[in-house]
Amino acid sequence: MLNKVSKIGTENLNDFLLSSLEVQVSMMQQHLDICKIFANTLLSNEVDSLAGSKYSHEKPLEGRYSRWGHNPGSVKVGGQRVPIQVPRVFDNQDQKNVSLESYEQLRKAPEQAESMVQSVLHGISMRDYQRTAETLVGNFGISPSSVSREFVAQSAAALEEFQKRRFEENEFVALFIDGKYLAGQQMIIVLGITGKGQKIVLGITQTATENHRPILELLTDLIDRGLKFEEGILAVIDGSKGLKNAIEEAFGDKVIIQRCQWHKRENVVSYLPENKQEEYRKKLQNAYSEEEYEVSKAKLEAIGKEIKSINDSAQKSLLEGLEETLTLxxxxxxxxxxxxxxxxxxxSLNSQVGKFTRKVKRWQTGDQRLRWVVLGLLESETRMKKVSNFENLQKMQQKIKSEIENRINSSKNS
Known part of the structure; x- marks a missing residue:
């Protein structure tokens, strides 16, 4: 167990481990968060040494120093500024605020090289958490001899716990799964929607195409970490066969698939002559706008008959997976x-990531792609609002649950 580390207006190692951190996108995200928490904890430990633990009555140095709130600050990690909250300490004897030596060291630390990033990621992937903690100490310009073995041990334990964080505390009603094409590679992203309408980036994997195997591995990992779906979950996808196969293999008969109506519409009109595309785009949109399932389906099938004479492939595209576009x-x-x-x-999330990745003029490695996509996700997720009509998502949960139960009962009776 970690010794308790007091919270000084921000998250530190112990608070972080106890909190409900719901974002799991990649090892690179872990690197950034770990660096931030490492810095917070280093500052917190220095405050403890001067003013004592936050709620302790035992004060070191005869009570000379007191906690005095905090100020915004930052440390430089991998070429960018990562915001942190810097604790303030007041010297009761000299009647002035004192600077924290650890923050001065962090501020003066040289810019970390790419090798530090790779070392941290490698340490996490190999579950060598002590080495990772020692790497952070050295690369933040701090002498290893100036920090205690206990601190390194605490950091290592925290990294291990961080790598094993779970999702049991969350109830997800739906998953959006889609790919971001970047320099010849697909970055498959899983976005979860909780029963309260919150959007949480759950995972990311890198693959040449929307291939079944890596997506299945990603979903299986999320399930192993506590992603619950036993009462049913909605998966919203663009229609890729690889995505669908992976989802059905991972969740079995507990998943309901909603195919993207926008992708279906655009796929269909892409087969038509340019002078016909806008006409049928409107017709398809009107059909999908119908409230009743039967009416919408009938209109779509009628459109299919119309376009068969124009392009047979357009009709096949429309009818393929048509039922799944009408799930809701x-x-x-x-x-x-x-x-x-x-x-x-x-x-929308992918669009925000795209704005972020436009800063890169030349793509060189897979790690670089992953790094920039994850940085874009980190930048974007803080701006994500709740889904529309989130107040009534309980109705969706109940409908999904009932549909799954009906499927299972039908399967038993057949």
């Missing part, structure tokens, strides 16, 4: 169409 209508959940009938929710 079939469940009588039209009030959630704005957020869950398309992949716009995750497309």
């Amino acid at each position: 209508k079939k469940l009588k959940l039209n009030e959630f169409s704005k957020s869950f009938s398309t992949t716009n929710c995750i497309e």
Whole structure:
């Protein structure tokens, strides 16, 4: 067990381990968060040595120093400024604030080389947490001899716990799964929606295409970490066969798939002559706008007959997976169409990541792609708002649960 580390207006190692951290995107995200928490904990430990633990009546140095709030600050990690909260300490004897030596050391630390990033990631992946903690000490310009073995041990234990964080505390009603194409590689992102409408980036994997195997491994890892789906979960996807196969293998009969209506519409019109595309784009949109499942399906099938004479492939594209584009209508959940009938929710996130990755002029390695995509996710996730109509998501949960139960009972009786 870690010794208790007091919280000084921000998260530190112990607070971080006890908190409900719901974002799991990649090892690089861990690197950034670990650096931030490492710095917070170093500052917190110095405050403890001067003013004592936050709620302790035992004060060192005859009570000379007192806690005095905190100020915003930052440390430089991998070429960017990472914000932290810097504790303030007041010298009761000299009647003035005192600077923290550890913060001065962090501020003067040389810019970390790429080798430090790779060393941290390698240490985490190999579960060599003590070496990772020692790497952070040295690369932040701090002499290893100036910190205690206890601190290194605490950091190592925290990294290990961080790597094993779980999702049991969250109840997810839906997953959006989509790929961001970047320099010849697909970055597959899983975005979870909680029963309270919160958007949480759960995971990311890198693959050449939307391939079944790496996506399955990603989903299996999320399940191993406590992603619950036993009462059913909605998966919103663009229609990729690799995605669908991986989802059905991972979640079995407990998943309901909603195919993106926007992707379906655009795929269909792409087969048509340019002078026909806008006409049928509007027709398809009108059909999907119908409230009743039967009416919407009938209109779509009628459109299919129309376009068969124009392009047979267009009709095949429309009819392929058509039922899954109408999932919400079939469940009588039209009030959630704005957020869950398309992949716009995750497309918006991908768009924000795209703005971030435009800063890169030349892509060199897979690690570079992953690093920049994750940095973009970190930058974007703080701006994500709750999904529309989140107040009524309990209705969606109940409908999904009932549909899963009906499926299972039908399967037993057949």
